Every structure is written in C-alpha cells, then in structure tokens.
Amino acid sequence: MPGSDPIGAYCTFCRESASGASEIAPEQIVLRGRYFYVLVPLGQLIPGFLIIAPYSCDSGQGGARCLAELPDEAIAELGELKETVRAFFEHALGATAPIFYEQGRAGGGAQTDATGRFSHHAHLCCLPQPVAIDGWLEGRFTSTRLDGLGELAGKLRQFGAQPYVYLESTVRNGTEVRRRLFTGSDPAQRSELETLRLKDPISHLLGLPERANWRDWPARDDVAAVIATFEEHLAGRRAVAPGGGR
Numbered sequence: 001m002p003g004s005d006p007i008g009a010y011c012t013f014c015r016e017s018a019s020g021a022s023e024i025a026p027e028q029i030v031l032r033g034r035y036f037y038v039l040v041p042l043g044q045l046i047p048g049f050l051i052i053a054p055y056s057c058d059s060g061q062g063g064a065r066c067l068a069e070l071p072d073e074a075i076a077e078l079g080e081l082k083e084t085v086r087a088f089f090e091h092a093l094g095a096t097a098p099i100f101y102e103q104g105r106a107g108g109g110a111q112t113d114a115t116g117r118f119s120h121h122a123h124l125c126c127l128p129q130p131v132a133i134d135g136w137l138e139g140r141f142t143s144t145r146l147d148g149l150g151e152l153a154g155k156l157r158q159f160g161a162q163p164y165v166y167l168e169s170t171v172r173n174g175t176e177v178r179r180r181l182f183t184g185s186d187p188a189q190r191s192e193l194e195t196l197r198l199k200d201p202i203s204h205l206l207g208l209p210e211r212a213n214w215r216d217w218p219a220r221d222d223v224a225a226v227i228a229t230f231e232e233h234l235a236g237r238r239a240v241a242p243g244g245g246r
Ligand SMILES: [Zn+2]
Pocket: 011, 012, 013, 014, 015, 056, 057, 058, 059, 120, 121
C-alpha cells in the first residue's frame, strides 16, 4: 500500500509477506557477491531464466532505481556475475546465445506506481535463449550502441535521465556480443518506455503469452530444477579451479 514508504512497501524483491518471511525463498538465491546476488525467480519464462539484482533498493533508503545509478565498482561486479551466468548457460544448458536486459527507471514516474506492476528494484534479466526482441525495440525507440555496461550511466546523463532498456544480445552464433541502450526521443516514447513491461512482448515472441506474469506462471518445478543445475555447475567449477578440492 502506498504510504510513508510508498516503494519499499510493495517492492517485489524486498517486500515481506504477512507471515514476516521474504517472498523470495533463501534457496532461490544461488550466488552472492558484494553488491549483487543471482536469483532464480518465479516465472521461468524459459527454464534457466536468472536475475542479477543489487541488495540495495529504491525504497527510501537511498538505493538505486536502476543499474545506471549504481557506482562503477558495483557495475564491475555485475559484469563478472554476468559472465558467470553466461558460462552457466553455455556449459550447463548448452545455450550460447543468451540475452541480458534491464528496464531502467531512471526517469522516475512509473516507479512510484502503487499497483506493484512495475519493479522499483534494479535488476538484470538473463535469458538463456535468444529472443527477437531487438527488432521489436528498434521499431519503437531510439537505439544507441554501447561498448559495455560501464558506459550506461554516462550515456544516460548525456541523454538526460529517462526510462530506458539496456539489451545485450549474443549474435553470430555466439561470437559477438551486441550491447544497446534504447531510449525515447519524444515524450510519447518516454511514456511508453516508462510503462513498458518487456516480459509481455518477449512472452508473445516466444509464443508463450501465458507466462508473461510470474504470479500466473510461477513454474515452481522449473525453479527447483534450475537451482539444482546451477549448484551442480558451480560445484563442478570449484572442483576444477586452481586450489579447488584442497
Ligand atoms: Zn527492493
């Protein structure tokens, strides 16, 4: 409910249930860094769907609304965790063309929405399979090439803080990573970006529209299977790492 803490009260990542327990079960967090954790979310749009999220939240505690508001050292860790996820996709799932995306709410507005439909907690979505969302976004918004996540904050300052989509896709059979920032060039586009829920077009492009909302499609069996596969993958990596097994 909106109130003195209008965002934190209904953040999907931070909110606690009536019983006092977090809505995210501890076992869903499969890896922890200093700034970020890797989560196996409910609503496995494609089995293997992961989210990398910071611990901090825009809940009146001074956290970030989006990745573009995080400090460089946090973004550096995000890059490392993203490569860990990429390796998991490739070695454990045989998926070599993943996509990574974030819906950044740097412009404000929708993150004060009281319905809970929009997320107010920065997070990078990681899908093991390619989805032709590039063309869908290109047809609607202004596209800018980025060399890396580190350029995100600077580019957004240049354009003026506004809602955006960051998309990293893997093309040419896994040999080339393409990173793009989608922004709005007029108020109508910015407004559309602000209210966009990218899981809607992605689930339609996949032919799986019933999976658009995790509340309708929690896919708990898939969540349990992905947690087990991720842990097995990490255990295997530790066993072959230098000094591993000692
Ligand atoms: Zn939160």
